[in-house]
Amino acid sequence: MNKKLKASLSIILILIQLTSLGLLGYSLVLYKGVETFYRIYGIIVLLYLLIFVGYLLLRSIKKKNKISFIVPFIMCLLVSIVQFGGYYYLNKIYKTIDSYSDTKNTASSSLVTYNKKYKTYKDLNKAKIGIITDSSDIEGYVLPNEIISELKLKSNNTIVKYESTMELLYALKNKEIDAAFFSSNYVDMFYSLDGYENIKEDTVVLYEKTKKYESKENNNNDTTTSLNKPFTMLFIGVDSSKDGVTSGYNADVLLLVTFNPKTLRATLTSVPRDMYLKTACSGNNYRRINTVTWGSSSECAVNTMQKLFDTKIDYYAKINFKGVVQLVDAVGGIDVEVPYSFCEQNSSRQWGDNTITVLKGKQHLNGEQALAMSRNRHKPNDRSGAGKQMGLHCAKYNEGVRNDYTRGKNQMKVILGIVEAGTKLRDPNQAINVLETIKANFQTNIKSKDVLSLYNLAKSIVISDNSNLVNIQRSQLSGYNAWHHVYEPSSKSYPAVTIPYTGSINDIKKEIKNNLSNSNNNLIKKTSFDLNKPYEEKLVGQGKYSQAKISTLKSMSGYSVDAIKSYASTNNLKLSFVNIDNNQTVSISNWNEYSFHSQKEHKDTILNQLSTLTIYVKKKAVVSTPTVKQDDDKKDDTTNTENKDDKKTEEASQ
Numbered sequence: 001m002n003k004k005l006k007a008s009l010s011i012i013l014i015l016i017q018l019t020s021l022g023l024l025g026y027s028l029v030l031y032k033g034v035e036t037f038y039r040i041y042g043i044i045v046l047l048y049l050l051i052f053v054g055y056l057l058l059r060s061i062k063k064k065n066k067i068s069f070i071v072p073f074i075m076c077l078l079v080s081i082v083q084f085g086g087y088y089y090l091n092k093i094y095k096t097i098d099s100y101s102d103t104k105n106t107a108s109s110s111l112v113t114y115n116k117k118y119k120t121y122k123d124l125n126k127a128k129i130g131i132i133t134d135s136s137d138i139e140g141y142v143l144p145n146e147i148i149s150e151l152k153l154k155s156n157n158t159i160v161k162y163e164s165t166m167e168l169l170y171a172l173k174n175k176e177i178d179a180a181f182f183s184s185n186y187v188d189m190f191y192s193l194d195g196y197e198n199i200k201e202d203t204v205v206l207y208e209k210t211k212k213y214e215s216k217e218n219n220n221n222d223t224t225t226s227l228n229k230p231f232t233m234l235f236i237g238v239d240s241s242k243d244g245v246t247s248g249y250n251a252d253v254l255l256l257v258t259f260n261p262k263t264l265r266a267t268l269t270s271v272p273r274d275m276y277l278k279t280a281c282s283g284n285n286y287r288r289i290n291t292v293t294w295g296s297s298s299e300c301a302v303n304t305m306q307k308l309f310d311t312k313i314d315y316y317a318k319i320n321f322k323g324v325v326q327l328v329d330a331v332g333g334i335d336v337e338v339p340y341s342f343c344e345q346n347s348s349r350q351w352g353d354n355t356i357t358v359l360k361g362k363q364h365l366n367g368e369q370a371l372a373m374s375r376n377r378h379k380p381n382d383r384s385g386a387g388k389q390m391g392l393h394c395a396k397y398n399e400g401v402r403n404d405y406t407r408g409k410n411q412m413k414v415i416l417g418i419v420e421a422g423t424k425l426r427d428p429n430q431a432i433n434v435l436e437t438i439k440a441n442f443q444t445n446i447k448s449k450d451v452l453s454l455y456n457l458a459k460s461i462v463i464s465d466n467s468n469l470v471n472i473q474r475s476q477l478s479g480y481n482a483w484h485h486v487y488e489p490s491s492k493s494y495p496a497v498t499i500p501y502t503g504s505i506n507d508i509k510k511e512i513k514n515n516l517s518n519s520n521n522n523l524i525k526k527t528s529f530d531l532n533k534p535y536e537e538k539l540v541g542q543g544k545y546s547q548a549k550i551s552t553l554k555s556m557s558g559y560s561v562d563a564i565k566s567y568a569s570t571n572n573l574k575l576s577f578v579n580i581d582n583n584q585t586v587s588i589s590n591w592n593e594y595s596f597h598s599q600k601e602h603k604d605t606i607l608n609q610l611s612t613l614t615i616y617v618k619k620k621a622v623v624s625t626p627t628v629k630q631d632d633d634k635k636d637d638t639t640n641t642e643n644k645d646d647k648k649t650e651e652a653s654q
Helices: 003-030 036-060 066-100 138-151 165-173 186-190 289-293 299-309 321-330 367-375 385-393 404-423 428-441 448-462 502-517 561-570 632-653
Strands: 104-113 128-132 158-162 179-183 204-214 231-238 251-260 265-270 276-278 286-288 315-320 334-338 342-344 356-358 361-365 442-444 472-476 479-485 496-500 574-579 584-586 594-599 612-619
Touching: 003 036, 003 066, 036 066, 066 428, 104 138, 128 138, 128 165, 138 179, 138 204, 158 165, 165 179, 179 186, 231 299, 251 289, 251 299, 251 367, 251 404, 251 502, 265 404, 265 502, 276 299, 276 496, 286 289, 289 299, 299 502, 315 321, 315 428, 321 367, 321 404, 321 428, 334 367, 334 404, 342 367, 342 385, 356 367, 361 367, 367 404, 404 472, 428 442, 472 502, 496 502, 561 574, 561 612
Parallel strands: 128 158, 128 179, 231 315, 265 472, 574 612
Antiparallel strands: 104 179, 104 204, 231 251, 251 265, 276 286, 315 442, 334 361, 342 356, 479 496, 574 584, 594 612
16 A cells, blocks of 8 residues: 555545544533533543544554554544444434424314214304313414314304313303313313213214414523523423323323532422412413313413422423333333332223232332322222222222322332433433433423433432432422312312412422522431331421311301301401392392392302302392271270280290
């Protein structure tokens, strides 16, 4: 091989290696904040190899020995391949993650009815069609209005507006309207409600439309937020067994996480699904917290949690049933301490041969088992439909306390197990496979440039150099009157709810604020003074609170006017008496002229949701007594008789 050819090949290889190094270095720079020392160290090593191999190549040009040229030639080629490979994998990860925060989401809305005489939308004539008034709801308002316009439904039908989805559902069920617009998955949303068990069989889909739309929440992320500073993230788990997370489903998991990179401390706050509180959507009504994902966007869930705990949420991540199963399987399963043996339906809501069984103790769980643990909250043969199924398929697994609180604890264990398993991934192909696997069932507003930063931070938090330190503080919102049936005005129903303790909210707020602002490494020591008693981490928000129990509105029927006035005053309610005949406000001091008819505000409505109490009254009919003329003698006799009767009555009373 002549010198000219050697020189040409050497220059080409050096340029190739320089190009690959530049591409790899650029990719690493994009993931700023990620193990900075190792990134810089790696680039320096690769640059040194470039210089060293280049030097060997150039030096070998003058030598006649082929071996002296082939060795550095192969070294240079291998280094270039490695650098191009690194660039390829990093770029693939970048693009895959970037697709999660695609601002284009899919929404779907259906026109449905319970009247079997309607087969398609063309059969609707002089019908009443329901729609909600919340203009921010893509599937409940935006798409329905487009469908109404496209199909010209206004021309022969009446469009009736309702404030909430539940109110709309109630109206459809009670035949106040003939058809209504809902999210296409509304059967999955409502089938578990009392009275709607046969909703799938009852429903006729008249028309359906699917459309891509711009998602607001994906653009709301503050670009100034840095993962080098404390930040928050909301994990949302929706109960969809189908592919996709853009449509509205119940939120079975709401987990607020705060990270403080300075202290390597985190908080995990779980909110049970039946908590009854004021939401940041659909008229800001009081609803069960699991309904905050009924719309297409995650905006309601994020805003509700921000207001509840008085903290800004920087990021969110939403995943469905299939996504959890896929994620756990993709990381090779998770190691979790299972508190009790149980069984559950699988991710497709199937029992029988598909029943998932998990035994008590330290277990390595696959995706289906991890999902089952995250969902379990019932015992065999309890009053629920799930409990009845468990009684049929696994009645012997009846140990342990099971409710929304235990489920919240289990969900935190599963999340931590996933994070810990994820930090052990070393193969780039495996990491890419994880991302590709869950792509269809996962959504987030985290930017691709921040993902590896988040990965590194999670690894630092979960894997501590000091095993005697616990640096993840768990908290759980607690409440009172668990499964108390209250009247919900928006749905005109009696859902079973739990009212959050104000003290629990305040304690969690304090813990979150402390973690986000604390600059000291203030970690909790994991110790136990009793060898026979395992260490139990304190759950913030689970203290003993002396808050008064829930107060609901009483029926005013049978109360005196003074008693009604006193009740309204005591509960800070603005009281008004309205004549039902003319809808005019009247002043009443007693029931002489008017009688109680009804009350506007429904019995069993939570009092702190009300500001007024309206009593409907009806004017009593005036009964005229005929006047009979009597002569004086008979009049005297009558008077004497009345006096005698009064005397008898007086004697009887004595």
